[in-house]
Amino acid sequence: MDYQALADLLFPEITGTIGDYEAKYPPRNLPEGAVVTRIAPSPTGFVHLGNLYNAIGERLAHQTGGVFYLRIEDTDQKREVEGAVEAVIDAMNFYGVHFDEGVTKDGESGAYGPYRQRQRKTLYQTVAKALLLRGLAYPCFCTEEDLAKMHEEQEAAKENYGYYGKYAIWRDRPMEDIKAELQKGTEWVLRFRSEGDPANMIPVQDGIRGELKVQENYTDFVLLKSDGIPTYHFAHVCDDHFMRTTHVIRDESWLATLPIHVQLFDTLGWQRPVYCHTATLMKMDGSSKRKLSKRKDPELALSYYSEAGVPQEATWLYLLTVLNSNFEEWHMANPDADSRAFTFSLEKMSTSGSLFDLEKLDNIAKEYLSRQSADFVYDGLLTWAKTYDTALAERMQQKEALYRGAVAVGRGGEKPRKDYGSWSAAAKFLSFYDADTFEITDACPENADGDKRNAILDGYLETLDFADTQEEWFAKVKTLTESLGYAVQPKKYKKNPELYCGSIVDVTNLLRVAVTGRQNAPDLWEISHVLGEAETRRRLKDYRNG
């Protein structure tokens, strides 16, 4: 076979060489140990947790004085969605992940571009042609149906699936056959001619998992699709080589195709990057675990968290605690330190798929929000409400003082409250402050209902004085409690229930339900002062029965 003739026949317009690209994209001039990595999503419009998960490479790059860039893997035109690139960039920025180079909203930046794969066609074809010249690639004219039939045969014969051995029918065809098909205009793909032997095991050092042993690839996989665009495998190898990526961080599902990537790097004589295969995020489905699915699991989408209003920093903190097992401890020891001061390491990453724990996320978010200032919470809630709860946003702006006060209750001090971990939860939690959304949801405590109810309410209303200090106010509550036959100390009531109508718990809970609609609420005195005297009195009066 005349490889030169074949190469020219297939790629007449390609005149450059790999050497040209080596010169165009020289090794990066970076400090020793600098990590160059990237995220390379396909523009499907769906930005998910996995993208953010792997964006942890940003930490690695920036900790080492390296480069973190954005590449768009748009080799599959069918799945491309308008605005998807902007969505990725916005989402990453939202979480504080910034790119040094690569695709931007209005183009791209950096000396190793283009960063959109569809625009790198010539580069891929140049490499492909070089492979052709070495007899390591060949055109294949099989149709989809041919391949499907082959797959069935293999299944029936219990043989391994794939294009290899006797199934690789175009592997050694003479030039005439190829010319004939070309003449007919048959579509073709370019396949890699694998000399691999499945009996050979190749060691690969994984940055997270340590030494891996993978079976040598023996299938003639596709390099270039019929439209001349490369498959992921080929694009990944060419791009990460020429963009001088040092670390490839990706999901463990790529472990299965690692052999062909390694094979490509090795046959091209290029240095392999450090592969870092992250564990898959799982979820409980019935009684078994399974991979988080784009179709079934809304919580996989990053938009789920922005809609729920989980503060971005909280999501980021959660991800860090899942990603690096020693982060949580560090964060507890340094609660006020910027999470970016933590030194992230690949070795501390988990290798087994972990369940995504929404409860833990909520806990982290509550803890985080409890430490923030009232202004921060007010602004965060308002910003969220402007897009996800416009009615609330309007009310917040109309009654700014009320909302600012509401958000400040229980905040500050040694033991701040942890009432909500998201803006949506905050909206619900705070609803009772606003007369427009106030409603009684909890029942009146049994021991304080009936004729006792009005007696307590009236007695409280009578002595209520907004000029009192909290101590004075509570002393009055105690007096009232006693005068109505309730035990001031809950313990005493517990011991001798027959001596009292109930305890102070019943009295305060009644007042609590009257003022907040719930038995569950922060300090009553503080709340009353946020509501103001008129509104507090109104609610107390409204709660009288009859």
Next chain:
RNA sequence: GGCCCGUUGGUCAAGCGGCUAAGACGACGCCCUUUCACGGCGUAAUCAUGGGUUCGAUUCCCGUACGGGUCACCA
């Protein structure tokens, strides 16, 4: 089915040949407390399994089971 990865308490996990096997979330109990929270103190674990190697295995090796992933002109 082939191949690959994984397996410590309900969940996330530390552990890297010798420990009463950390810690966090959740659950439960108790304490503190006017309530609600917060906080404090506790409770719950035969490290999937069989066999090696070793004076000694949760830690190393092999098998098995189970779970997950992947076998496209998708990434």
